[in-house]
Amino acid sequence: MKALRLVESGRLVVEQVPEPTAPGVGEALVRIECATLNHLDLYGYRGMAFANRTLPITVGVEAAGVVEAVGAGVDGFGVGSRVAIFPIEPCGLCPACRLGRDTLCERQNPIMGFHADGMATERVRVKARQLVPVPDTVSIENAACVPVTLSTVQRMLFENARLGPGETVLVHAAGSGIGSVAIRMAKAAGATVITTVGSDWKIERALALGADHVINYKTQSFPGVVRRLTGKRGVDVVFEHTGAATWEGSLLSLAKGGRLVTCGSTSGAAASLDLLQLVNRQINIFASFGGSRRDMLMSLQKMESGSVLPVIDSVITLEAMADGLSRMARREVFGKLLLRGFASNGSVEPS
Numbered sequence: 001m002k003a004l005r006l007v008e009s010g011r012l013v014v015e016q017v018p019e020p021t022a023p024g025v026g027e028a029l030v031r032i033e034c035a036t037l038n039h040l041d042l043y044g045y046r047g048m049a050f051a052n053r054t055l056p057i058t059v060g061v062e063a064a065g066v067v068e069a070v071g072a073g074v075d076g077f078g079v080g081s082r083v084a085i086f087p088i089e090p091c092g093l094c095p096a097c098r099l100g101r102d103t104l105c106e107r108q109n110p111i112m113g114f115h116a117d118g119m120a121t122e123r124v125r126v127k128a129r130q131l132v133p134v135p136d137t138v139s140i141e142n143a144a145c146v147p148v149t150l151s152t153v154q155r156m157l158f159e160n161a162r163l164g165p166g167e168t169v170l171v172h173a174a175g176s177g178i179g180s181v182a183i184r185m186a187k188a189a190g191a192t193v194i195t196t197v198g199s200d201w202k203i204e205r206a207l208a209l210g211a212d213h214v215i216n217y218k219t220q221s222f223p224g225v226v227r228r229l230t231g232k233r234g235v236d237v238v239f240e241h242t243g244a245a246t247w248e249g250s251l252l253s254l255a256k257g258g259r260l261v262t263c264g265s266t267s268g269a270a271a272s273l274d275l276l277q278l279v280n281r282q283i284n285i286f287a288s289f290g291g292s293r294r295d296m297l298m299s300l301q302k303m304e305s306g307s308v309l310p311v312i313d314s315v316i317t318l319e320a321m322a323d324g325l326s327r328m329a330r331r332e333v334f335g336k337l338l339l340r341g342f343a344s345n346g347s348v349e350p351s
């Protein structure tokens with residue numbers, strides 16, 4: 001079968017690999033229908049793995065598909081079940097796992113597509129407890145954006161920052177996969193959304209997503225605009241994932257007692273922190289990494305009700321993944337890039 005393999009940092013190759021063996025106890029075989037590109041792919045492609053890995057690996061950290069076979073002891077899924085795949089196998093036994101805090105599992109679990117073989121291929125064999133059912137009314141393309149993208153936003157805004165109706169949130173990078181979803185999730189929750197973009201062509205598109213105010217942070221000082229828009233008060237929550245380029249301004253944009261939640265640092269990881277400012281202004285900082293299977297379920301419920309759908313930039317083939325990662329790095333996307341066309345005779349057209 002076909003798989004997109006990272007053979008060395010910076011080199012992706014579509015190769016033929018052996019089919020997975022039949023699913024064992026508690027396992028399922030899933031035919032991948034759609035995968036998506038994430039900044040995690042970009043880090044992996046550039047060789048910025050957080051832990052040891054042995055190349056080559058099949059890439060793809062986020063995907064959805066259809067169950068083709070199940071092993072013994074699998075309840076709740078059968079042949080034909082549409083599923084989104086959690087890219088980590090939590091141990092299910094440690095205190096964190098028992099509380100449903102999958103990403104804090106005490107066992108060092110590899111992330112599929114990042115440390116270990118991932119989902120940019122025709123079929124994967126996974127533990128059934130990594131699967132989350134996709135409701136009939138949710139398309140497989142939208143479901144493919146749940147395991148990393150939507151679940152990350154769900155966790156950041158609601159589990160960590162506890163964003164509530166009537167509050168104001170500053171969402172960075174409206175055109176990014178998670179930024180675009182964060183705007184929609186925050187609006188659906190009844191918040192006022194201020195967002196930043198780095199290019200004027202993204203302003204109209206951010207407004208179309210429901211953002212109340214859009215700031216081009218390259219031509220305007222965003223903390224100053226935020227102060228003006230909030231009557232000098234600042235925002236209740238900042239949704240951070242850009243890091244170095246925005247960190248200082250993000251802290252300055254917060255109201256007293258405000259919450260900053262971050263899941264990444266796409267513009268650089270080094271940032272400074274003024275502890276006096278932190279204490280005087282009683283700012284809370286939350287670090288968030290991915291989401292849990294519960295966050296996936298919550299995200300799918302929101303999709304099912306139609307209140308929050310991902311923003312799709314375009315659909316590309318496996319062969320175009322390196323180009324897609326370059327577009328993401330240059331911030332020339334608005335929303336998600338999807339990967340389709342896994343089967344040898346597969347079509348790249350979205351269904």
Ligand SMILES: [Zn+2]
Nearest residue numbers: 091094097105
């Ligand atoms: Zn665990």
